[in-house]
Amino acid sequence: MSFPEATEQDVTDPVTGDPDETLDLQDSFQEERGPLLAASCMSMSTDHSMGPPFSFKQEAPTDSQARRMRRCPETDAAWHISRLEDEVGLEVRYIDTFKGRGVFAVSAFEEGEFIVEYRGDLINFEEAQRRRRIYHDALKGFMIDFIWQGKCWTIDAALDDGSFGRLFNDDHLNPNCIIKRIIVGRQPHLCIFAMRDIIPGEELTYTYGDADCPWREKVSKGQIGVNSLPQSSGEMPASGQLCGPTSWRGSTDVHQDGVLCNDSDVCSIVGNSEEDSAANSSDESTSEGSAWAHGISKGKKKEKRIYSETSNALEASKSEEAHQSSSHILIKGISKTSRGSRVYDKKQYCFFCCRPLSKIARHLEQVHSNEPDVAKALTFPKGSKERKILLEHLRNKGNFAYNAEILEKGQGDLVPCKKPRKDSNSGDFIHCLHCLGLFAKKFLWRHMKQCKLRTNELSTPGADKMFSPGACMGPTAQGVSAGLHEILRNMNDDELLLTIKADPYIIKLGEYFYNKLGADSGKHAYVRLKMREVGRLLIQAKKATPLRRMEDFVDPSNFLHVVTAVKMVCGYDDDKCTFKRPTLAVKLGHSLQKMAFLVSFQAMMDRDSEKADKARDFNEMYTTRWCELLSANTLRTFREDKWNAPLVIPFTEDVKMMHLFLDNKQKSTFNDLSSNATSKNWTCLAKVTLSQVVLFNRRREGEVSKMPLTSFVCRNTFDLHEDVAFTELEKKLCRHFTWIEIKGKKGRKVPVLLTPEMQKSMELLKEKRGVCGVPSENIYMFARPSALSHLRGSDCLRDFAVECGAKNPKALLSTKHRKYVATLSNVLNLNNTEIDRLADVLGHSIRVQREDYRLPEGTLQLAKISKVLMALETGRLGEFSGKNLEDISIDASELEAEVSIEHSLDRDENSSADRHSPD
Numbered sequence: 001m002s003f004p005e006a007t008e009q010d011v012t013d014p015v016t017g018d019p020d021e022t023l024d025l026q027d028s029f030q031e032e033r034g035p036l037l038a039a040s041c042m043s044m045s046t047d048h049s050m051g052p053p054f055s056f057k058q059e060a061p062t063d064s065q066a067r068r069m070r071r072c073p074e075t076d077a078a079w080h081i082s083r084l085e086d087e088v089g090l091e092v093r094y095i096d097t098f099k100g101r102g103v104f105a106v107s108a109f110e111e112g113e114f115i116v117e118y119r120g121d122l123i124n125f126e127e128a129q130r131r132r133r134i135y136h137d138a139l140k141g142f143m144i145d146f147i148w149q150g151k152c153w154t155i156d157a158a159l160d161d162g163s164f165g166r167l168f169n170d171d172h173l174n175p176n177c178i179i180k181r182i183i184v185g186r187q188p189h190l191c192i193f194a195m196r197d198i199i200p201g202e203e204l205t206y207t208y209g210d211a212d213c214p215w216r217e218k219v220s221k222g223q224i225g226v227n228s229l230p231q232s233s234g235e236m237p238a239s240g241q242l243c244g245p246t247s248w249r250g251s252t253d254v255h256q257d258g259v260l261c262n263d264s265d266v267c268s269i270v271g272n273s274e275e276d277s278a279a280n281s282s283d284e285s286t287s288e289g290s291a292w293a294h295g296i297s298k299g300k301k302k303e304k305r306i307y308s309e310t311s312n313a314l315e316a317s318k319s320e321e322a323h324q325s326s327s328h329i330l331i332k333g334i335s336k337t338s339r340g341s342r343v344y345d346k347k348q349y350c351f352f353c354c355r356p357l358s359k360i361a362r363h364l365e366q367v368h369s370n371e372p373d374v375a376k377a378l379t380f381p382k383g384s385k386e387r388k389i390l391l392e393h394l395r396n397k398g399n400f401a402y403n404a405e406i407l408e409k410g411q412g413d414l415v416p417c418k419k420p421r422k423d424s425n426s427g428d429f430i431h432c433l434h435c436l437g438l439f440a441k442k443f444l445w446r447h448m449k450q451c452k453l454r455t456n457e458l459s460t461p462g463a464d465k466m467f468s469p470g471a472c473m474g475p476t477a478q479g480v481s482a483g484l485h486e487i488l489r490n491m492n493d494d495e496l497l498l499t500i501k502a503d504p505y506i507i508k509l510g511e512y513f514y515n516k517l518g519a520d521s522g523k524h525a526y527v528r529l530k531m532r533e534v535g536r537l538l539i540q541a542k543k544a545t546p547l548r549r550m551e552d553f554v555d556p557s558n559f560l561h562v563v564t565a566v567k568m569v570c571g572y573d574d575d576k577c578t579f580k581r582p583t584l585a586v587k588l589g590h591s592l593q594k595m596a597f598l599v600s601f602q603a604m605m606d607r608d609s610e611k612a613d614k615a616r617d618f619n620e621m622y623t624t625r626w627c628e629l630l631s632a633n634t635l636r637t638f639r640e641d642k643w644n645a646p647l648v649i650p651f652t653e654d655v656k657m658m659h660l661f662l663d664n665k666q667k668s669t670f671n672d673l674s675s676n677a678t679s680k681n682w683t684c685l686a687k688v689t690l691s692q693v694v695l696f697n698r699r700r701e702g703e704v705s706k707m708p709l710t711s712f713v714c715r716n717t718f719d720l721h722e723d724v725a726f727t728e729l730e731k732k733l734c735r736h737f738t739w740i741e742i743k744g745k746k747g748r749k750v751p752v753l754l755t756p757e758m759q760k761s762m763e764l765l766k767e768k769r770g771v772c773g774v775p776s777e778n779i780y781m782f783a784r785p786s787a788l789s790h791l792r793g794s795d796c797l798r799d800f801a802v803e804c805g806a807k808n809p810k811a812l813l814s815t816k817h818r819k820y821v822a823t824l825s826n827v828l829n830l831n832n833t834e835i836d837r838l839a840d841v842l843g844h845s846i847r848v849q850r851e852d853y854r855l856p857e858g859t860l861q862l863a864k865i866s867k868v869l870m871a872l873e874t875g876r877l878g879e880f881s882g883k884n885l886e887d888i889s890i891d892a893s894e895l896e897a898e899v900s901i902e903h904s905l906d907r908d909e910n911s912s913a914d915r916h917s918p919d
């Protein structure tokens with residue numbers, strides 16, 4: 001897929017007309033359109049996270065004015081490119097699990113008009129190949145190759161930056177848009193233009209070229225109505241519109257024989273190429289990708305298999321049948337003769353000819369030596385380790401493809417790497433992510449330790465485990481957004497996952513949450529949790545009520561069944577009228593409301609007014625009766641639980657003991673890391689420091705755990721504000737502590753104070769990250785070495801609370817600590833402003849946000865609140881009973897002693913050094 005040089009649109013300077021002069025975009029547009037228009041366009045938001053579910057709208061009206069002023073579509077394109085902005089009048093809608101999302105017109109577009117840039121990274125051929133090797137198949141669909149200045153380039157839009165261009169779907173029969181390459185600022189860009197007049201409500205599509213896209217088969221056979229537009233004669237767009245022959249799998253033609261696209265080449269989105277799969281098998285880095293790429297490119301049979309699976313996703317009932325029949329899938333145990341001796345009758349499946357064979361290596365050598373992967377293996381001497389590994393990988397790939405077919409059929413025997421003693425259930429087995437072998441779940445950890453195809457590449461947390469047949473081949477493999485697919489892939493392969501994947505509305509709910517929250521990877525667990533909650537409800541409902549699919553839940557005639565199912569899943573006790581899990585009942589209520597919205601949304605799209613009405617009626621019933629039937633009891637249970645729960649706050653002695661313990665531990669771990677930089681020592685110091693910061697600040701542990709390294713690096717080093725009157729002690733406190741800001745609840749900025757000791761530890765941690773194996777991609781201050789995640793403050797505190805010998809270790813957890821401060825602060829005579837400040841530091845809700853006075857406010861908090869925190873640390877808060885912050889005095893010498901230790905912060909060092917020098 002590529003672009004002919006002839007069709008390239010160079011955007012020349014409109015004033016000089018010189019094609020070599022690229023536009024000075026910012027200025028020329030300001031002039032051309034006037035500052036007002038520029039400003040109005042600048043303010044167009046593409047923030048998807050804020051939009052309503054499944055519909056990220058940009059308001060249309062301002063658009064017409066803007067568009068009328070545009071004369072040349074290419075100039076318009078350049079204008080948008082310069083501002084990294086999308087056109088208004090577009091909306092992203094979720095279409096179905098097969099097609100995923102699509103872009104729809106909210107306002108009309110005229111023929112030839114610029115619509116949107118296909119935004120992404122511009123990368124060269126080598127980088128594109130590298131990314132293809134590591135990308136999941138779903139992500140490869142966002143890469144477009146094209147030719148420019150005789151070289152192959154790629155726009156990689158795999159990263160979801162919220163732009164619309166990346167979400168345009170393919171239509172090879174009747175596209176209404178076309179994608180063209182234009183040059184702006186001496187760089188090529190891909191832009192999408194209207195091919196004809198487009199009316200509001202139409203899905204915007206362009207052809208991915210003459211690619212062999214799997215979904216096209218379905219369209220032409222009329223199996224799945226992926227596009228409501230009438231089918232045309234199938235003519236390709238006129239020449240010059242950058243469409244022509246290429247293959248879905250790819251850029252193989254483009255780069256295999258060294259011919260970099262001729263004029264008939266087209267723009268198309270590529271997936272994996274054969275060359276990729278060869279490369280994959282040679283560097284053994286992405287076994288999954290290579291297996292599928294090969295599977296698809298090798299023949300129609302496998303292609304059909306994969307996409308018939310996708311169509312299953314559209315019909316929950318069919319998937320459910322498949323699920324039920326998964327119990328007919330077995331892993332046969334080892335066979336024995338009547339005398340009990342073992343029979344070696346295991347068959348392996350050839351990856352190339354799909355035949356079952358007992359001697360697979362010999363077969364590959366004799367029959368398929370021309371296959372590049374086999375030929376590569378045969379270049380190594382017989383008996384060599386390399387040859388063995390490559391052939392083993394091919395063997396696993398063949399078995400994997402066969403297993404995939406069995407799982408899809410729902411019947412048969414899977415081929416494992418090692419046969420179990422007895423016949424076993426397929427659910428107890430799982431594929432290794434690296435070598436594709438099928439292993440007993442119980443023993444996979446052992447295999448992972450020694451898997452020869454395991455790469456040393458950094459893996460995301462949890463991704464290094466395995467993948468189940470279900471996870472890689474489930475009905476969600478296509479159509480679901482890449483992000484949600486990843487979230488599903490990281491879920492445990494069990495009945496719950498099968499239920500989730502088989503129900504289109506749970507998937508839609510997942511998409512809904514993913515669209516809202518997915519940009520923050522920290523929220524992916526929440527998306528998973530929401531799907532799991534609803535999945536459990538469905539499983540329970542299937543057992544006890546006639547409800548079979550989530551869609552049935554939002555039918556008003558089933559309302560009481562829904563209530564029954566919710567009660568069951570939340571552990572309702574009929575006699576006591578209480579819930580075991582009261583909050584779950586409330587959460588499920590909210591999810592069902594969203595579900596009703598999703599059903600009605602889909603029904604409206606399908607023009608199914610009956611279904612839409614039902615969903616609306618459900619919502620009405622929910623509003624009127626849910627509380628009476630469920631929420632009232634849940635809230636009562638909840639209140640009673642809280643009422644009865646004793647208020648556990650830490651003993652002052654325990655708090656002191658913990659602080660002392662951590663201080664000592666900090667010293668020893670600091671010395672250990674300074675003298676011996678290992679990941680173990682790094683982690684020890686990180687754990688201690690994290691605990692100290694959480695405890696000292698009484699912050700939510702999650703907020704501190706997620707502290708980005710940049711917050712520390714760019715910490716506040718403001719000077720004392722001249723205009724604010726501080727006591728001497730307060731001034732010293734300001735110099736003593738450092739103030740940094742992190743993201744708190746609801747995205748609020750929350751402050752964290754660091755003592756000099758904490759700073760010292762954090763400086764050392766920062767310095768030793770690299771040598772101790774913390775990847776540079778890990779953004780967290782308290783990182784886990786060899787991973788991209790962070791340590792968890794709650795785990796650290798729990799361990800240290802026990803280790804320090806506290807009487808009541810449970811009370812030393814961060815929430816209890818925060819309550820402790822809140823409770824003990826009542827002994828002080830704090831005025832309203834002071835209470836606000838304390839609340840702000842603790843991350844409780846604050847009544848007044850003084851954003852405009854950030855600096856003095858920060859200084860004030862640092863000066864005043866640090867007194868309270870220090871008093872707490874030393875267990876002396878009681879001494880200040882009845883005093884307000886102004887009256888609290890802390891022995892300056894205690895502070896000075898600490899200050900003098902801290903050499904790295906040499907602000908105002910002289911005066912304190914003079915007074916406290918041993919001389």
Ligand SMILES: C[S@@+](CC[C@H](N)C(=O)[O-])C[C@H]1O[C@@H](n2cnc3c(N)ncnc32)[C@H](O)[C@@H]1O
Pocket residue numbers: 098099100101102138141142166167168169170171215226269478479480481482
């Ligand atoms: C660039 S993305 C388009 C946005 C995608 N629909 C989404 O939700 O992320 C390309 C992917 O969309 C899907 N796709 C595009 N056109 C399609 C069509 N006509 N029918 C089904 N799926 C399509 C394919 O999975 C393809 O890999």
